[in-house]
Amino acid sequence: MHTQVAINHTKTEIIQLLLQLGLTSGGSFAIWRKPKSNTVEIVLNETAEAIKVDLNLENLEPGFIVHPFADQADKKAYFIKANKYFAFELDKQLASDELPEWAKVQLSNQETLSPEEIRELLINQTLISKVKTSKLSEDKTHFIQLVQEGIKAIQHNTLEKVVPARTKTISIPADFNLSCTLLSLMDSYPNAFINFFHLPHVGTWIGASPETLIETKGDIFTTMSLAGTQKATGDNPLKSVAWTQKEIEEQALVSRYIVSCFKKIRLREYEEHGPKTVLAGNLLHLRSDFKINMQETGFPELGSIMLGLLHPTSAVCGMPRREAHDFLQEFEGFDRSFFSGFIGPVNIQGSTSIYVNLRTATLHDNEATLYAGAGVTEDSDPEKEWEETELKCDIIGKFIQKPSV
Structure with missing residues (x-):
């Protein structure tokens, strides 16, 4: 009787196998690693038709x-x-014998694909993705005008803050290695939600989000307010950072909005910690954390309630929310798709972790479209806001464009 020898796989090979399982299944799948975690997870649904659910x-x-x-x-x-x-x-x-039975069965009928073959499979499957960007969303002059319009609306007291966004399209190099790119993101951004998801006929995205929208585990609900951005510089950027009044106020607006959501549902018992400076890639942000015991406060469905109240947050849209949203619909000039939407695992291993889809790119037709936004207040400098979006695009862009190791 022939017995198969168990082969030890490197982490790159395992991620390549997971990508092969997903891309050859014909269905939808997601691979992710949560912040400050060492666990890579995958979910796979073999049906090609996209499923939609209530929130x-x-x-x-x-x-x-x-x-x-x-x-x-x-x-x-x-x-x-x-x-x-x-x-x-x-x-x-x-x-190899520690892979789950379903993976072993699927892989037993296939040759192991090389990184080049996985790239080819990925490109072929993203040719049909619907990416609705426009020339406007790539144009610096348009973005500068957008920021100027935002400042004007704030000066006229129509808005307190607005977060215009833009795109940047780069080519996917011939030696692009998706598993190496994902691992490089995991190594470089330990505090981010590293994710890759593929929905046939809908879209294929890769990202490293620094922002939790809501999280529930057991009886505990958490959320955060993250805003204010500057480049991390020096040997100890967390110690040497200095925040301007504009950035402090921008972050305080987001915190106040979260508290106003608690008040709206008459939730009075919550813990607030911060603001503190946090490192996300090569950028620094201000962050406050909020924590609630759902059992003690009598809000067992707080996850869904707060998701409805918080999205889109003032950190990705603006304040007041409706007016900022209407302003963006009128002036932004492109479809953001899943950028600044929300993504994440639901009811997996006893917890739900939903993240704002930031520092992200959609892969399509041999290209990657990067997305970034900037928080505009009365004190904003349009040129500096453009530079901020360049830094944010680079967080993912440099990993897609650098040759695989």
Whole structure:
């Protein structure tokens, strides 16, 4: 009787195998690693047709949720149901016989694909993605005018803050290695939510988000306010940082909005910690953390309630929310798609973790479109806001463009 020898795989090989499983299944899948975690997880649903669900998180089956920036007419989100699930620790070697049974069965009928073949498969599957950017969204002059319009609206007291966005399209190099890119993001951004998700006929995205929208684990609910941006410089950027009044006020606006949501639902018992300076890639931000015991406060469905109240946050849209949203719809000039929407695992291993989809790119037709926004207040300098979006685009862009190791 022939027995198969167990082969120890490197972490690059395991991620390549997971990508092969996803891309050859014909269905939807997501791969991610949470902030400050060493665990890589995948969910896979082999059906090609996109599933949409209501935003009742507590009642959803395990899976991965994907919601665009703009509200959908049907008020639903895309959902990758965890028909198949697998997790592994990055710091441990994994033998081929430790893969789950479903993975072994699927891979037994296939040759192991090389990084080049995975790239080819990826490109072929993203040719049909719907990317609705426009020449306007790439144009610096348009973005500068957008910021100027925002400042004008703030001076006229129509808005307190607005967050215009733009895109930047780069080519995917011939030696692009998706598994190496994902691992490089994980190594470089330990405090970010590293993610890759593929919805056939809808979109393929890669990102490293620094911002948790909502998280529930057991009885505990958490959220954060993250705003204010500057480049990390020097040997100890966290110690040497100095924040301007503009940046402090920008972050305080986001915190006040979260507190106003608590008041709206008459929730009075919450913990607030911060603001403190945090490092996200090569950028520094100001962050405050909020924590609530859902059992003690009598809000078992706080995750879904706060998701509805918080999205889109003032950190990605502006204040007041409706007026800022209307301003962006009128002047921004492109469809943000999933950028500044929300994504994340739902009811997996006893927790739900939803992140704002920032520092992200969509992959399509041999190209990657990067997305970035900048918080505009009365004191904003349009040129500096453009530079901020360049830095944000670079967080993902440099990993897509650098040759694989």
